[in-house]
Amino acid sequence: MRVTPNGLGVGERSRLRAVRGLSRSSPRPWGSGSTPWLYLAPALVVVGGLLVYPVYQLGLISLLEYTQAQVSGGEPTSFQGFGNYTRLFGDEQFWQVLLATVLFAAACVVSTLAVGCALAVLLTRVRALPRLALMLAALGAWATPAVTGSTVWLLLFDPDFGPVNRILGLGDHSWTYGRFSAFFLVLLEVVWCSFPFVMVTVYAGIRAVPTEVLEAAALDGASQWRIWRSVLAPMLRPILVIVTIQSVIWDFKVFTQIYVMTNGGGIAGQNLVLNVYAYQQAFASSQYSLGSAIGVVMLLILLAVTLVYLRLLRRQGEEL
Amino acid sequence: MNLFQGLVRRPWRTAAEAAALLIAAVVAFPLYWMVLSAFKPAGEIESTTPRPWTSAPTLDSFRRVFGQQEFGRYFVNSLVVACTVVVVSALIAFLAATAVTRFRFRFRTTLLIMFLVAQMVPVEALTIPLFFLMRDFGQLNTLGSLILPHIAFSLPFAIWMLRGFVKAVPQALEEAAYIDGASRARFLWQILFPLVFPGLVATSVFSFISAWNDFLFAKSFIISDTSQSTLPMALLVFYKPEEPDWGGVMAASTVMTIPVLVFFVLVQRRLVSGLGGAVKD
Numbered sequence: 001m002r003v004t005p006n007g008l009g010v011g012e013r014s015r016l017r018a019v020r021g022l023s024r025s026s027p028r029p030w031g032s033g034s035t036p037w038l039y040l041a042p043a044l045v046v047v048g049g050l051l052v053y054p055v056y057q058l059g060l061i062s063l064l065e066y067t068q069a070q071v072s073g074g075e076p077t078s079f080q081g082f083g084n085y086t087r088l089f090g091d092e093q094f095w096q097v098l099l100a101t102v103l104f105a106a107a108c109v110v111s112t113l114a115v116g117c118a119l120a121v122l123l124t125r126v127r128a129l130p131r132l133a134l135m136l137a138a139l140g141a142w143a144t145p146a147v148t149g150s151t152v153w154l155l156l157f158d159p160d161f162g163p164v165n166r167i168l169g170l171g172d173h174s175w176t177y178g179r180f181s182a183f184f185l186v187l188l189e190v191v192w193c194s195f196p197f198v199m200v201t202v203y204a205g206i207r208a209v210p211t212e213v214l215e216a217a218a219l220d221g222a223s224q225w226r227i228w229r230s231v232l233a234p235m236l237r238p239i240l241v242i243v244t245i246q247s248v249i250w251d252f253k254v255f256t257q258i259y260v261m262t263n264g265g266g267i268a269g270q271n272l273v274l275n276v277y278a279y280q281q282a283f284a285s286s287q288y289s290l291g292s293a294i295g296v297v298m299l300l301i302l303l304a305v306t307l308v309y310l311r312l313l314r315r316q317g318e319e320l
Numbered sequence: 321m322n323l324f325q326g327l328v329r330r331p332w333r334t335a336a337e338a339a340a341l342l343i344a345a346v347v348a349f350p351l352y353w354m355v356l357s358a359f360k361p362a363g364e365i366e367s368t369t370p371r372p373w374t375s376a377p378t379l380d381s382f383r384r385v386f387g388q389q390e391f392g393r394y395f396v397n398s399l400v401v402a403c404t405v406v407v408v409s410a411l412i413a414f415l416a417a418t419a420v421t422r423f424r425f426r427f428r429t430t431l432l433i434m435f436l437v438a439q440m441v442p443v444e445a446l447t448i449p450l451f452f453l454m455r456d457f458g459q460l461n462t463l464g465s466l467i468l469p470h471i472a473f474s475l476p477f478a479i480w481m482l483r484g485f486v487k488a489v490p491q492a493l494e495e496a497a498y499i500d501g502a503s504r505a506r507f508l509w510q511i512l513f514p515l516v517f518p519g520l521v522a523t524s525v526f527s528f529i530s531a532w533n534d535f536l537f538a539k540s541f542i543i544s545d546t547s548q549s550t551l552p553m554a555l556l557v558f559y560k561p562e563e564p565d566w567g568g569v570m571a572a573s574t575v576m577t578i579p580v581l582v583f584f585v586l587v588q589r590r591l592v593s594g595l596g597g598a599v600k601d
Contacts, residue, residue: 039419040431042412043475050450050472051438057449122340125333130340137348139588143580144351145533147552148573151559152354155566163353163370192350204592255444256535263561275444282448283540295445302440310433 055299062292070288084293093269094277094294101252101273104183108251111191113244116198123203135200142196150260153189176262179270186257186271194250198243205239206232245309252302255279274298354577357570358382365566381567385575388568390547391554398532398551399579401463405470405531406524413475414513414520417482438476443469447540454541461545466537474527481526485519486512521590525583532580551576 037044062084064070070077088094119138123131144152157164159172175185209232217227255275262271265280272280274294282291352372357365359377364370385391420428450469451460459465489512497507535552542549555576558568584591 036419036423036425036428039415039423043416043479046412046468046472047435047438047475050453050469051441051446051476054446054449054453055441057452058446061448119343122336122343125336126340127333127337130337130344133344134340134347135588135592137344139584139591140351140581141347143529143584144577145529145552145573145580147533147535147555148354148577149350151555151564151569151573152350154564155357155570156350156353158566160368161366161370161566163372166370192347200592249440253442253444256533260556260559275442278442278445279447279536288448292445292448295442295448298442298445299440302442303437306437306440310436 058292058295062296066288068286084289088293097272097277105251108190109247112194112247116195119199120202138196141192146256149193150257182262182271186261205236354570354573358574381571384568385571394551394554401466402528402531404467406528409471409474409527410520413478416479417486421483421486435476435479443473465541470531478523481523482519485516489515518590521587
């Protein structure tokens with residue numbers, strides 16, 4: 001018995017030898033020539049045209065001079081080589097934003113995973129009614145659109161009309177004024193809307209562990225802690241890898257929450273993260289090349305994360 | 321049936337259940353506050369002593385929201401975008417996931433890695449090249465400019481997730497179908513598709529949310545023809561950072577959240593069993 005996470009199975013090679021030649025009406029085996037490409041064609045066309053090609057374009061724009069003048073066709077574009085990148089790396093603000101993004105994403109990932117896993121375990125310890133209550137509340141938070149969640153949290157923490165300051169007795173303390181407290185507020189909202197995915201997935205994983213295994217361990221006199229460490233944790237590892245990597249991807253790319261809750265990146269850009277920074281450069285300042293260069297940097301960082309992820313999978317002996 | 325029932329001592333369980341209920345209340349509180357504020361009269365929202373109830377519920381905020389421009393139209397636009405994205409990407413992802421699991425062909429692993437890497441792409445950064453792409457194809461100010469990119473962005477994750485479901489369908493079942501004289505197309509649509517359906521539901525949750533949530537593309541691609549705008553844009557009409565109309569924002573938020581909630585409640589069972597199904601071999 002192997003627990004396998006979403007889409008990472010211990011795949012058996014599909015073989016249709018049993019079928020081959022059984023009867024004339026049976027189709028050819030699956031693994032032949034061009035057929036898989038027919039199945040893949042729609043996906044490849046869409047992903048190729050609207051994702052791969054734009055990524056190529058992004059790289060291209062980041063190497064050109066591309067501002068409002070070129071967009072309106074007033075001036076020809078000129079090739080800049082890595083000029084945009086040297087400009088970017090020479091800018092102190094870029095490094096600050098990069099650092100803030102990494103720290104913020106890390107804090108979001110750790111908090112989300114901690115809350116999600118703890119509540120998944122809690123779900124297995126309670127009877128049906130409290131479990132349903134927590135599940136429904138979590139699904140509600142998950143279903144809330146990002147724009148909506150952001151505005152609701154702003155109202156909750158509003159210095160004048162929000163209930164939170166009243167409950168905590170903070171008077172008219174403004175959460176969005178200070179750099180750290182603004183980041184903290186966004187972090188709370190991000191954790192609130194992303195822990196449900198972790199909780200539900202990990203809970204589903206725990207449920208997929210056969211009861212016999214746990215009973216056998218208990219009969220052998222294993223302690224709760226021992227059962228968790230030696231039975232559940234190894235079985236859940238693939239799932240934990242999945243939820244971690246998804247959280248990293250999502251939290252590194254947080255956009256809406258920062259944009260709405262800190263009003264486009266906070267006072268004097270103190271709450272900028274790379275994604276919002278790139279957008280501001282491109283659409284607010286018409287520095288399309290700089291915005292694209294920031295996008296490329298983000299892409300490369302996430303790519304590095306992916307490679308680590310793939311190596312983890314390989315080490316676990318998963319076949320793709 | 322509780323796995324740990326026999327393993328947990330009674331006082332501990334009572335404490336755990338109290339904690340679960342308390343946490344559920346805290347998690348649900350923002351949503352409660354949203355709906356409550358949507359029904360509060362203006363004087364009560366803008367009060368420095370907010371109360372967790374309202375003595376005079378009113379529909380004023382909702383009237384203001386629906387009276388604003390063409391809110392109903394934005395709602396329909398959002399729904400059209402999200403539903404189109406869900407259906408089209410589910411079908412395309414099903415075919416692609418079948419191809420990468422049931423076939424063995426050159427570049428299969430390369431393709432899989434490409435789909436994984438594609439999930440890493442910061443969608444927001446692609447707004448710049450996509451803007452030019454949409455402009456060149458005359459798609460600016462159309463719903464197509466929102467639908468097409470979202471199909472592309474939800475596909476990699478959907479394919480990656482569906483693989484597990486397609487893999488889980490036993491080989492023996494397929495062989496039995498052929499022995500009974502079914503064609504491959506028939507196996508695909510009449511046996512494999514229904515079996516993978518819970519997985520499709522689980523993945524469609526993600527594509528629905530991403531499309532329904534989108535506000536960056538709407539902001540960037542729908543620039544001159546507001547009749548093609550979507551809900552998040554309408555919501556932000558009421559949210560001016562200096563002087564927000566909180567009642568309007570909360571009413572619009574409520575209206576925007578309800579369809580997703582309904583969708584979630586409908587697929588809740590399948591979602592949990594779907595995510596669970598993906599983890600069983």
